[in-house]
Amino acid sequence: xxxxxxxxxxxxxxxxxxxxxxxxxxxxxxxxxxxxxxxxxxxxxxxxxxxxxxxxxxxxxxxxxxxxxxxxxxxxxxxxxxxxxxxxxxxxxxxxxxxxxxxxxxxxxxxxxxxxxxxxxxxxxxxxxxxxxxxxxxxxxxxxxxxxxxxxxxxxxxxxxxxxxxxxxxxxxxxxxxxxxxxxxxxxxxxxxxxxxxxxxxxxxxxxxxxxxxxxxxxxxxxxxxxxxxxxxxxxxxxxxxxxxxxxxxxxxxxxxxxxxxxxxxxxxxxxxxxxxxxxxxxxxxxxxxxxxxxxxxxxxxxxxxxxxxxxxxxxxxxxxxxxxxxxxxxxxxxxxxxxxxxxxxxxxxxxxxxxxxxxxxxxx
Amino acid sequence: xxxxxxxxxxxxxxxxxxxxxxxxxxxxxxxxxxxxxxxxxxxxxxxxxxxxxxxxxxxxxxxxxxxxxxxxxxxxxxxxxxxxxxxxxxxxxxxxxxxxxxxxxxxxxxxxxxxxxxxxxxxxxxxxxxxxxxxxxxxxxxxxxxxxxxxxxxxxxxxxxxxxxxxxxxxxxxxxxxxxxxxxxxxxxxxxxxxxxxxxxxxxxxxxxxxxxxxxxxxxxxxxxxxxxxxxxxxxxxxxxxxxxxxxxxxxxxxxxxxxxxxxxxxxxxxxxxxxxxxxxxxxxxxxxxxxxxxxxxxxxxxxxxxxxxxxxxxxxxxxxxxxxxxxxxxxxxxxxxxxxxxxxxxxxxxxxxxxxxxxxxxxxxxxxxxxxxxxxxxxxxxxxxxxxxxxxxxxxxxxxxxxxxxxxxxxxxxxxxxxxxxxxxxxxxxxxxxxxxxxxxxxxxxxxxxxxxxxxxxxxxxxxxxxxxxxxxxxxxxxxxxxxxxxxxxxxxxxxxxxxxxxxxxxxxxxxxxxxxxxxxx
Numbered sequence: 028x029x030x031x032x033x034x035x036x037x038x039x040x041x042x043x044x045x046x047x048x049x050x051x052x053x054x055x056x057x058x059x060x061x062x063x064x065x066x067x068x069x070x071x072x073x074x075x076x077x078x079x080x081x082x083x084x085x086x087x088x089x090x091x092x093x094x095x096x097x098x099x100x101x102x103x104x105x106x107x108x109x110x111x112x113x114x115x116x117x118x119x120x121x122x123x124x125x126x127x128x129x130x131x132x133x134x135x136x137x138x139x140x141x142x143x144x145x146x147x148x149x150x151x152x153x154x155x156x157x158x159x160x161x162x163x164x165x166x167x168x169x170x171x172x173x174x175x176x177x178x179x180x181x182x183x184x185x186x187x188x189x190x191x192x193x194x195x196x197x198x199x200x201x202x203x204x205x206x207x208x209x210x211x212x213x214x215x216x217x218x219x220x221x222x223x224x225x226x227x228x229x230x231x232x233x234x235x236x237x238x239x240x241x242x243x244x245x246x247x248x249x250x251x252x253x254x255x256x257x258x259x260x261x262x263x264x265x266x267x268x269x270x271x272x273x274x275x276x277x278x279x280x281x282x283x284x285x286x287x288x289x290x291x292x293x294x295x296x297x298x299x300x301x302x303x304x305x306x307x308x309x310x311x312x313x314x315x316x317x318x319x320x321x322x323x324x325x326x327x328x329x330x331x332x333x334x335x336x337x338x339x340x341x342x343x344x345x346x347x348x349x350x351x352x353x354x355x356x357x358x359x360x361x362x363x364x365x366x367x368x369x370x371x372x373x374x375x376x377x378x379x380x381x382x383x384x385x386x387x388x389x390x391x392x
Numbered sequence: 393x394x395x396x397x398x399x400x401x402x403x404x405x406x407x408x409x410x411x412x413x414x415x416x417x418x419x420x421x422x423x424x425x426x427x428x429x430x431x432x433x434x435x436x437x438x439x440x441x442x443x444x445x446x447x448x449x450x451x452x453x454x455x456x457x458x459x460x461x462x463x464x465x466x467x468x469x470x471x472x473x474x475x476x477x478x479x480x481x482x483x484x485x486x487x488x489x490x491x492x493x494x495x496x497x498x499x500x501x502x503x504x505x506x507x508x509x510x511x512x513x514x515x516x517x518x519x520x521x522x523x524x525x526x527x528x529x530x531x532x533x534x535x536x537x538x539x540x541x542x543x544x545x546x547x548x549x550x551x552x553x554x555x556x557x558x559x560x561x562x563x564x565x566x567x568x569x570x571x572x573x574x575x576x577x578x579x580x581x582x583x584x585x586x587x588x589x590x591x592x593x594x595x596x597x598x599x600x601x602x603x604x605x606x607x608x609x610x611x612x613x614x615x616x617x618x619x620x621x622x623x624x625x626x627x628x629x630x631x632x633x634x635x636x637x638x639x640x641x642x643x644x645x646x647x648x649x650x651x652x653x654x655x656x657x658x659x660x661x662x663x664x665x666x667x668x669x670x671x672x673x674x675x676x677x678x679x680x681x682x683x684x685x686x687x688x689x690x691x692x693x694x695x696x697x698x699x700x701x702x703x704x705x706x707x708x709x710x711x712x713x714x715x716x717x718x719x720x721x722x723x724x725x726x727x728x729x730x731x732x733x734x735x736x737x738x739x740x741x742x743x744x745x746x747x748x749x750x751x752x753x754x755x756x757x758x759x760x761x762x763x764x765x766x767x768x769x770x771x772x773x774x775x776x777x778x779x780x781x782x783x784x785x786x787x788x789x790x791x792x793x794x795x796x797x798x799x800x801x802x803x804x805x806x807x808x809x810x811x812x813x814x815x816x817x818x819x820x821x822x823x824x825x826x827x828x829x830x831x832x833x834x835x836x837x838x839x840x841x842x843x844x845x846x847x848x849x850x851x852x853x854x855x856x857x858x859x860x861x862x863x864x865x866x867x868x869x870x871x872x873x874x875x876x877x878x879x880x881x882x883x884x885x886x887x888x889x890x891x892x893x894x895x896x897x898x899x900x901x902x903x904x905x906x907x908x909x910x911x912x913x914x915x
Contacts, residue, residue, distance in 0.1 A: 269766035
């Protein structure tokens with residue numbers, strides 16, 4: 028018998044967590060002498076108050092869906108992939124190489140190859156720690172963290188060398204051709220008569236993210252591979268008994284995870300920057316961990332959590348703009364409080380809620 | 393229960409322990425319901441009941457691990473509050489857990505003193521403990537080398553250390569939870585001598601067990617628990633094993649397995665000179681040779697940890713070994729290439745592992761997911777190349793749960809929500825319904841209630857009668873004696889000998905299990 032109904036588990040508990048996080052954040056804002064309600068107003072308005080705000084929110088959410096899914100797939104195999112950041116960086120190199128090699132005639136042709144380029148480079152960057160874990164017993168948390176640094180160094184080296192645009196002062200590649208331009212929300216919605224902000228970077232990669240979420244759900248809960256991944260993640264000894272190869276599952280799960288993290292590059296490098304720059308991931312790989320935790324490693328939960336974190340990111344930037352006394356660090360504090368309450372302190376709310384439901388049920392029976 | 397003699401007894405000597413109306417609920421589950429008992433000083437009181445009947449909860453309340461929702465604990469006539477284990481120790485209660493709570497790399501002396509030191513410096517406590525230990529060893533046959541490290545001691549000796557720990561803390565009431573689960577018959581006999589000595593000294597002992605034979609042998613009074621309630625308390629001399637089993641289960645139970653003589657057919661499994669060296673470089677199997685024919689049950693007896701686990705792991709395909717294994721006259725590769733669980737299943741070897749929760753099942757998975765676990769690659773379970781056919785699997789699981797009487801028969805329930813017996817039935821349904829030529833079974837009834845034991849034994853005998861080969865590993869001698877057609881005893885990675893169950897007894901097997909040969913020499 029479950030302790031509480033599913034809706035309470037999926038919606039009520041996270042909602043209470045969020046409210047608590049906002050209350051504590053409000054106290055922090057109050058402490059610097061600002062009105063917390065104003066702060067919330069600016070954040071919500073900044074994130075959702077205009078098509079530009081929505082465009083940015085969904086653009087960030089796209090990144091978080093990709094990295095959240097990446098963490099979740101690995102997590103189902105009980106592998107803690109902290110390397111989403113590095114995998115996305117290296118995937119950026121893959122996307123850039125594919126798009127720079129040819130003069131693409133149309134985005135519909137370029138996109139599949141960019142996905143393959145980004146996915147395979149991201150997967151490769153995850154494959155090395157996966158191999159080391161599976162065959163040599165090097166802990167994947169340590170190796171993926173180290174590979175974040177190696178990836179960052181690698182892109183810096185390439186952007187100052189072989190990939191550098193000779194006619195630019197900056198460490199960046201030349202712009203991709205017009206045939207590699209992904210349709211933005213503005214371009215897609217204009218023919219339908221919907222006026223969407225021209226400046227917002229939201230592009231067709233958002234649809235790709237939603238497709239990936241569905242595919243991950245099918246993979247985990249409807250395929251044999253997903254069955255084996257979950258079995259291995261839940262109980263390694265039992266997997267051994269059943270003849271499920273630990274080496275195989277570790278490597279496959281990490282390949283998928285790395286490829287998903289790599290999809291971030293399609294959104295940012297191909298969809299927004301249209302050239303490769305050095306710091307395009309901007310911590311989204313790490314936010315993905317929080318997104319996967321809050322979404323409880325379920326694709327549906329991850330999409331919701333990614334939307335929330337997209338709003339926080341975009342709302343946070345607006346808050347910086349509207350309230351000069353609020354610093355960048357304070358926005359980070361607010362975001363961190365939400366991660367703390369929804370992730371780490373989850374049981375603080377869950378246990379009392381469970382008890383309330385048990386008492387209600389007892390009262391009824 | 394003891395109510396009729398209350399007036400006379402209580403004035404003379406108060407009972408060592410009296411529980412009045414103890415109740416405890418975990419969420420919606422009522423683990424203990426209005427439990428009252430009296431245990432007189434200087435007696436051995438048995439508590440018997442199926443798994444999940446609430447025995448351990450009751451003892452945990454007595455030792456301060458749980459707080460009762462209602463009820464009173466009265467020790468030597470004084471109502472006592474036991475909020476934690478320190479309070480229990482102060483009240484003179486000592487507990488010997490099923491899984492020992494010892495520091496493996498500490499000496500016996502250090503373990504005894506741990507938590508009861510006299511001051512910041514250890515020396516005086518240790519020398520005091522040393523003299524107490526010598527004294528106790530003489531008095532109760534509790535001899536253990538005080539300077540030996542725990543990890544070097546046998547399980548029987550480790551248990552003595554647990555008892556010494558309790559006595560060192562001046563326990564007057566000793567609670568033992570399933571004390572003979574890991575002991576050889578000889579060790580169990582020694583334990584019973586110790587317990588009788590303690591009783592003669594006026595100590596009070598409460599023993600929790602599911603073994604009817606032990607209850608009959610050692611206790612003065614026995615209480616039966618069923619579904620959180622104490623259903624009856626009787627004098628041991630006034631009851632019988634059959635009577636107790638019936639009280640535990642609530643219906644008549646067949647304690648003996650009803651089976652025809654075996655009619656062994658062709659050779660199914662031949663094992664020759666099997667050797668296993670574990671990761672630490674210790675040789676776990678030292679040249680095992682055995683064979684199993686179709687239509688017979690080969691029982692492997694032995695105290696746990698003498699290589700049986702490794703034998704099952706090698707046969708099940710997840711431990712490398714040297715030597716040779718032939719299955720249906722075909723050599724099985726042990727070097728690595730096809731030595732995994734999947735290729736073993738392809739050779740018609742099914743395996744019910746010893747540790748149900750750690751290996752056989754994934755506790756978070758639903759019953760239907762567990763019902764295909766290990767056979768998930770079977771084409772019958774796939775809808776197409778990519779997707780599994782979940783509705784068909786669920787339907788298939790429903791049928792299997794029905795045939796194996798799994799309760800509740802709901803395929804969507806997580807494995808962890810089933811009782812131990814029903815979990816084991818899920819595993820048996822999965823393995824037996826594959827119709828294997830060879831079934832490996834480890835501890836089929838460990839942690840399983842009596843009603844389910846009866847059913848599981850019947851299933852194993854039925855499979856044998858269909859002409860299948862069964863290799864049964866069990867530490868329960870009664871189980872081996874009643875199920876097996878031939879018995880092999882393992883000790884320290886060797887085979888000590890083979891016996892015919894009709895011509896042997898627990899004493900003889902017990903000596904072999906302790907590593908003593910026919911000629912009386914230790915191996």
